[in-house]
Amino acid sequence: MRSIDTAYIDGAFVTVSGDEVIDIINPANEKLIGQQRLAGRQDARRAIAAASHAQTALSQSTKAERLDMLRSLQAAILRRADEIRDVTIAEYGAPISRARWISQYASDCFGYAADALQGYQFSRRIGDATVRMEPVGVAALIPPWNAAAGTICSKLASALAAGCASVIKPSELSGLQSQVVTETLHSAGLPAGIFNVVVGRGSDVGDELGTHPDVARISFTGSTATGKAIARAASETMKRVSLSLSGKSAAIVLDDADFEAALPMALNSGFQNNGQACIAGTRILVPRDRLEEVEAIVRAAMGAWKVGDPADPGTTIGPLANAAQFDRVQRYIARGIEQGATLIVGGPGRPEGLAQGYFVRPTVFADVDNDMDIARDEIFGPVLSIIAYVDDDDAVAKADDSPYGLQAYVYSRNVERASRISERLMAGSVLINRVTPDLRAPFGGVKQSGIGREFGIFGLESFLEPKAIVREHADVEAASAPQWRGPESITDFY
Numbered sequence: 001m002r003s004i005d006t007a008y009i010d011g012a013f014v015t016v017s018g019d020e021v022i023d024i025i026n027p028a029n030e031k032l033i034g035q036q037r038l039a040g041r042q043d044a045r046r047a048i049a050a051a052s053h054a055q056t057a058l059s060q061s062t063k064a065e066r067l068d069m070l071r072s073l074q075a076a077i078l079r080r081a082d083e084i085r086d087v088t089i090a091e092y093g094a095p096i097s098r099a100r101w102i103s104q105y106a107s108d109c110f111g112y113a114a115d116a117l118q119g120y121q122f123s124r125r126i127g128d129a130t131v132r133m134e135p136v137g138v139a140a141l142i143p144p145w146n147a148a149a150g151t152i153c154s155k156l157a158s159a160l161a162a163g164c165a166s167v168i169k170p171s172e173l174s175g176l177q178s179q180v181v182t183e184t185l186h187s188a189g190l191p192a193g194i195f196n197v198v199v200g201r202g203s204d205v206g207d208e209l210g211t212h213p214d215v216a217r218i219s220f221t222g223s224t225a226t227g228k229a230i231a232r233a234a235s236e237t238m239k240r241v242s243l244s245l246s247g248k249s250a251a252i253v254l255d256d257a258d259f260e261a262a263l264p265m266a267l268n269s270g271f272q273n274n275g276q277a278c279i280a281g282t283r284i285l286v287p288r289d290r291l292e293e294v295e296a297i298v299r300a301a302m303g304a305w306k307v308g309d310p311a312d313p314g315t316t317i318g319p320l321a322n323a324a325q326f327d328r329v330q331r332y333i334a335r336g337i338e339q340g341a342t343l344i345v346g347g348p349g350r351p352e353g354l355a356q357g358y359f360v361r362p363t364v365f366a367d368v369d370n371d372m373d374i375a376r377d378e379i380f381g382p383v384l385s386i387i388a389y390v391d392d393d394d395a396v397a398k399a400d401d402s403p404y405g406l407q408a409y410v411y412s413r414n415v416e417r418a419s420r421i422s423e424r425l426m427a428g429s430v431l432i433n434r435v436t437p438d439l440r441a442p443f444g445g446v447k448q449s450g451i452g453r454e455f456g457i458f459g460l461e462s463f464l465e466p467k468a469i470v471r472e473h474a475d476v477e478a479a480s481a482p483q484w485r486g487p488e489s490i491t492d493f494y
């Protein structure tokens, strides 16, 4: 049992001023494993002040200095990767394979940011201008609960590479993971104030970050509803905002795909992270005349999915993160049945033999119409919909008939054909015959899945702003003949 009552401000762990204490529950057994005293507005202000102070020096830092910092953070996370993996299992319920990937990624993203920084030109000539890419200023980094360690680290990596000091506000539902990650980042020994971590609620700490005049940039990952609220609040002080939001990704299985290989991959994408992934391919689009075959393969493939103790290496789906998530997913399963979809796998209630913990039955519906709630809403649990299409045009139309556009998947034996379909899809990224993204490529959504891109060069540039310094050429100045230099007064313009 761990008791946390500090925030990380100006290089030190300081007791928070907030007085709300929340329980931290292990979702696999519903046991109390910790308590967290949440930070409040006061703490957020102190963190912003510390970051603002650090920003002055960080803006002047050299590329080499920032590369050193990134490499130190990468090494620090790698040293404690096992601890990060274990706390991701204990607090969040990620299966061990996923938790291991998250802790590895948390380290790798500093390496990716360093690689992007290494080759980046901060200054270039455009016409008479020297264009300097300058750090935008203090950044608020706001991650969700479903990918705490990875999102904290990837946002911090891009901000730091660009020379932006930051205040990180992890979700109040990921206190334990955030604490372990923060202690690890602290062990890298960076100068005080470059990053600060304040765990609190969105309504006070988040709101303070979203409205404070000294915060220049917000990098948010979370739900579309919260993203809209943040964008509205941030517009008052014209903060630079990137929003990585909800998704309802389509996985198109083309008629020439190897169904025996493609459908298990589609299930893999849909059930990743216990179904609590923004990029989960939750709408599986298949040719209408092959429905029977698809259903048989899906039923058989489900034998490989084992729900249970997330620490057991044989487990592929752990519990949902909390009771609210459990209830939400149960409601959607009931809604799917109510609206006429056919259950082919799973269903309401808990899996057999799992009376404790927020476990749900991995569920697949067939005969789903793209207008049903289970096809339109982001359920954020292991509930997938099989949707039939008649031809390629219909597949693209159905895939794009969604308010979201984060990621899509295409499965085909013909990569050229799959690429042509990918070009037509409205999505921030499209994966062909694979489930794992390339985390050096830009990531983000179109439509209501967000604005802006993260990772690699695009992530770095999202924390920079171009400044154009335009001057006379030396040779023009040398030829000191009188010349037209613009209007004598502003009124000459009009």
Ligand code: NAD
Pocket: 142, 143, 144, 145, 146, 147, 169, 170, 171, 172, 200, 201, 202, 203, 205, 206, 207, 210, 221, 222, 223, 224, 225, 226, 227, 229, 230, 244, 245, 246, 247, 277, 278, 279, 378, 380, 406, 445, 449, 450
């Ligand atoms: P959420 O929107 O409820 O919360 C996200 C973060 O925002 C939390 O830290 C929360 O405390 C904070 N917040 C809430 N109100 C705020 C406010 N007014 N001002 C500032 N901050 C505020 O999302 P969640 O439930 O934590 O995460 C799940 C959602 O995140 C899903 O919709 C999922 O698709 C999305 N998500 C998107 C991505 C992506 O990269 N696109 C990745 C992971 C999760």
